[in-house]
Amino acid sequence: MQNLNTPVAKRNENLFDQTLSTYDASNYRRIIGQLLYLVNTRPNISFIVQLLSQFVQAPSKYHHQVVQRILRYIKSSLAQGIFYPKTSIIQLKAFSDSNWASCSITCYSTTSYCIYLEECLISWKTKKQSTISRSSSKAEYSALATTCCEIQWLIYLLKDLCITPCNIASLFCDSESARHIAHNNSFHERTKHIEIDCHGVREKLEQ
């Protein structure tokens, strides 16, 4: 096997091609299961593994090729993991993003976030959203809501561990419109009812 520097090729349209016939599903499922656990120390394969895991029902030969590519990448970076350095300040920093209508079969969007405790990456996730988003702002805002829940949980956890962050948590988002929505409802920003608020906001916007 030739070694590779990246886990996945840039373009993967064939992943959503439903005309390809199913090939060796049991093997595919086994490897995907193993890769899902490997994501625990490798956030960089999180996206592609969650994407591939959507096809365990009926994987094609093409899906197997993509898996092989990930394996070749892993082979070239066996001991790669995460490093947690010693630091003096502690602050939570979260980055939230979404990929609007990324699934070309269902048109669902994908949520991603990663949360750092200062320089230490402690929590991340990539997940297909459970509802459809008609606008990319809605998708971005949904992702923000998911990220907020996780930040809130981490704040509780840190409190239990007697850690007081030096500063309030920062949440970064690359979508201007989602930030506007968030600022309009700034009181609700850190509540779990954000999804419902989002519907309210969207209704107003559509009017």
Place this chain on the structure above:
Amino acid sequence: MQNEIKALEANDTWKIVDLPIGKTLIGCKWVYKIKQKEYGNIERYKVRLVAKGYTQREGIDYTDTYSPIARIATIRTIFAITAIKDWHLEQLDIDNTFLHGDLKEEVYMNLPPGITKRNINQVCRLTKSLYGLKQASKQWYEKLTSFLRNISFTQSSADNSLFLRKTESSFVALLIYVDDIILAGNCMNGIKEIKNQLHTTFKIKDLGQLKYFLGLEISKTHEGIHICQRKYALDILANT
């Protein structure tokens, strides 16, 4: 295998009784396993008596089976804080974990192969839980958590498998992953004290500084902590 039978008998796992009329039996068998170390070399050969839990009936032989385990994000957060604060990070392992759990239900099991019956009706009435029983993990979790509360640990509400103890001189976080326990804290004496307390009630194996946990390889220096899954990745590649 004979050692294992002795250990089970010393632990009062069962009483040998005649099977009462109207009660059903569950089966059991021996399982043999080779344990490996972090680089894949053989650590020891293991033998374990397991009950055939699939023959248990809900409501009669067991009721609840739920037991929580730690979230991986909690584990990483502990590592991160340990690195940031340069805490101590230790690991221990409880011997014969599930055998510690007390059994509330009345469960009868066949005599294990290797013990000779004196008469045909003889069976084991289980008093402690056994591997393979549906409720084994729950009984163990309850036993351990009630013990931890007794030695003044408080349970975290964010993650139910995280326990914390704060004294004037030390702060220790204890994380449970079934039978693997991580201790992180700012004071080595505080950690040692907890290990001793655990050892008096359960037999523990002190694994020292945390190196290998749930397939994660952990290396700690004064600069920080590095975690990776090198062996796990190799295993994936070897199987494909």
